[in-house]
Amino acid sequence: MDDLANFLRIRRSRVAPESVGIPVDRHRRVAGLRREEVAHLSGVSVDYYVRLEQGRATQPSEQVLDALARVLRLDETEREHLHRLARQRRRTAKAPSGRVRPELLRVLGLITDAPAVIVNHRMDVLAGNRLAGLLYNRPLQGMNTARHIFLEDTDLYAEWEKCTLDVVGHLRLAAGKYPDDPRLASLIGELSMGSERFRRLWARADVRARGHGCKTYRHPLVGLLELHQENFSLPDESGMELLVLSAAPGSPADDGLRLLASLDSAEERRPRVRAEREVG
Incomplete structure (x- = not known):
């Protein structure tokens, strides 16, 4: 069509x-x-x-x-x-390769106090820091944030309905830019099959440009986290964005992120202590 x-x-x-x-x-x-x-x-x-x-x-x-x-x-x-x-009838944009430059990974590694991820136009997570993995409560490798919101962990997103509007609007824009991307078409088909809400929103043909704003998460370990998301579109033709979720200093969300990081650090230390005792 x-x-x-x-x-x-x-x-x-x-x-x-x-x-x-x-x-x-x-x-x-x-x-x-x-x-x-x-x-x-x-x-x-x-x-x-x-x-x-x-x-x-x-x-x-x-x-x-x-x-x-x-x-x-x-x-x-x-x-x-x-x-x-x-x-589109004159020129079709080729879908970007999705390779993350080493320099960009180095910049990502410098962000330690806020969850941060690099995503492509399909909303695939291409890379992320340690705190992002703790926030999403799952390995980042192979994660797609659209699939995560609609099909995998709807409870994590306190303002789920608003998030779904943003996701569908972004994917509509991506489909307009890269109409011949088979992986994007496959993702849209999967979401349409798995989510009645996605089907209804997709039929509206809304488009949205993602930008900054408040994102509220309901984390199973540390509770409600009201974070501010900034989207940094990379100045090349990669279609990638760097997303950083920060908490206001001294806010409950700031305390929640610190607690989340400390819980993981304690968990990481336990296996090492046990292993050392076994060797001794």
């Missing part, structure tokens, strides 16, 4: 006619706007817009896309996504 056509159809159905000055009576049966209404409001012919929604139109101009974005009430992130979908 044509991604641009699908996006236009879904977002058209979500625009209330009243919001664009179209009166509605009780006989109206269409959810959202009609095709001819979108065409009229955006200044294009009905025939051309119909062909856009059917995936048969030639590449729309920047002006047409901007007009459609205005009518469909798209925000800046969604507008960029619309333009990206239109460009």
Whole structure:
């Protein structure tokens, strides 16, 4: 299915006619706007817009896309996504390899007092520090944060519903950038099969750019952790991000992270003590 056509159809159905000055009576049966209404409001012919929604139109101009974005009430992130979908027909971005540079791993190792991970566009965890493994309460190797949120450990995320919105919005953006990435398509299929909420959210065609903000975790050992997440997109074409979760100094979350680190340190020492006694 044509991604641009699908996006236009879904977002058209979500625009209330009243919001664009179209009166509605009780006989109206269409959810959202009609095709001819979108065409009229955006200044294009009905025939051309119909062909856009059917995936048969030639590449729309920047002006047409901007007009459609205005009518469909798209925000800046969604507008960029619309333009990206239109460009897919001219150029398809190759999915990045996912190799983490040694220098970046060295920087990650310098972060010791806050959980930190490096993720790719699929939300695979490519690397992480010790405290991140303790926060997620599992080995980081092979972890995908989207799968973790939807299918593996929903209880860890105190604001689970908000997290799911962010995840689906990010994966929508990634699918627009890398439509021919088979591993991304496989992940989306797995989440669709395993989670009814993912299916519902994916059908909405929302897109979101991840940024900074509060993330609250309900950890089984140390309780509630209110952390601040900063996302650092790497200035290359890798599609990777460095995510750092920090706690305000002196806050309960700061105490919780320190306690979590100390519990793990004590656990690490026990086997070594036993082993030394056995040797002696």
